[in-house]
Amino acid sequence: MQNNISHKQSNQAPLYLTNFISFPYQSSQQDIPVTQFMALSPFSVKWSSNGTGYKLYANSNPNPIYTGTGTSFDIPQGFKHNTTLMLEASNAAGKLYAFLTIIISKPTLTPDSITVAGTMDNPSILTVQGTLYAKSTLTINGTLNLGNNNSFNDITVGATSNIRGKATLAQLTANAIAGGASITTDANCALTLQPNATVNKLDTTSVTASGSSNIADLTVNGNITANKASITMMGSWNLIKQGSAFGEMTITAGTDGLVLVYIDPDNCDAGTNATAVITYNGQQYSVNGVNLYQVQSNNALKQGYCCVPVQKGTSWQCSGSTSGNGQSPTIYVYWIPFGADKSS
Known part of the structure; x- marks a missing residue:
């Protein structure tokens, strides 16, 4: 006009x-x-x-x-x-x-507020410069990119979510959680992980995992309770030292674990003896293994073993000595970590 x-x-x-x-x-x-x-x-x-x-x-x-x-x-x-x-x-x-x-x-709108009674379909890009409020459920089938200070009551994401700042969620459901960022929940909130969820760092009051979850760093200040489930904590045995006599060695534990010393008197000469000494936290623990003289044509074998718990980051010492003539009993020193970490 x-x-x-x-x-x-x-x-x-x-x-x-x-x-x-x-x-x-x-x-x-x-x-x-x-x-x-x-x-x-x-x-x-x-x-x-x-x-x-x-x-x-x-x-x-x-x-x-x-x-x-x-x-x-x-x-x-x-x-x-x-x-x-x-x-x-x-x-x-x-x-x-x-x-x-x-x-x-098909204009690009910038209204102060939008109230949608039914379904709103946005097949392209929806850019919100200010605050986006979802009083009910917000469902994203594609990729959700979020900036700082995000707050959600209930969010379900079917693809990828990129949160660059702090996000507060009353309930989070995700098929996979991965990356270098940490996940923190308040004292009254439980985090539910779906099967095969991967979390780099987790700080929460309650965790429910229906499948296999790999957590890189988990600190538990209270109790761990397994209802009708198994908890695997022991790692594989790692042989630290094998021999009859050796000088004192000092080892720093990379994780919590057990030091196990076993002395095997098999295949050694009668009258020989081996002694191992573990020093940890100001205490010494000694263990002996011996093959006594023959009694009625049979050797009397005495095996020895000792197990000492060690905390992560602390050091322990071990030495071995023998006595008698001939082949002495063999000393085995094992490190058994808690978890899959083999470092000791």
Whole structure:
């Protein structure tokens, strides 16, 4: 729709402004008006006038999008939503104004608030510059990218979620949780992990895992209770030292575990003896293995063993000695870690 407003000065030649129309960008039919375009689609405008200067404004923006003497203008970037154009023509006689409303189909909206009673489908990108509130359930089937300070009551994510800052969730359901970030829950919240969930660091009050969960770093300040389930804590035995006599060696434990010393008197000469000494936390623990002299043509074998618990980060010492003539009993020193860590 075109409207003209005339502002004339007396005793001046008349000024006219007509045929203010819009048409598709680079169209071959520029005399056929078109007022509806897709969002961000280019279009052009033209007019007829005897003015010597023109200014074209969009909506309430006080800065013109065009200033010049030509009677046409291309708008290659289009508009995101419905826009009213105001054209000012001027010459020595005065000024005239014309208005043209551009209708945008599938516009990009920036409302202060949106209330959706049913289903809202957004097949493209939804960008929220401010705060996004979901009073009910928010379901994301694709990728969810979140910035800082996110708060959700109930969120279900079917693909990938990228949370760069702090997120507060009353309930989180995910098929897999992986990455270097930590997950922390408050004292009244339980975290439920789906089968094969992987968590780098976990800090929570209660964890329920229905399948296999791999947790890189888990600190338990209270109790661990397994209802009708098994808890595997012992790692594989690692042979630290094997021999009859050896000087004191010092070892620092990379994880909690057990030091087990076993002395085997088999395949050794009668009357020989082996002794191993473990020193830990200011205490010494000695163990002997001996093959006594023959009694009624049979050797009397005495095996020896000792087990000492060791904390992660602490050091322990072990040494071995023998007595008697001939082949002495063999001393075996094993490290049995708690968990799969073999370091000692």
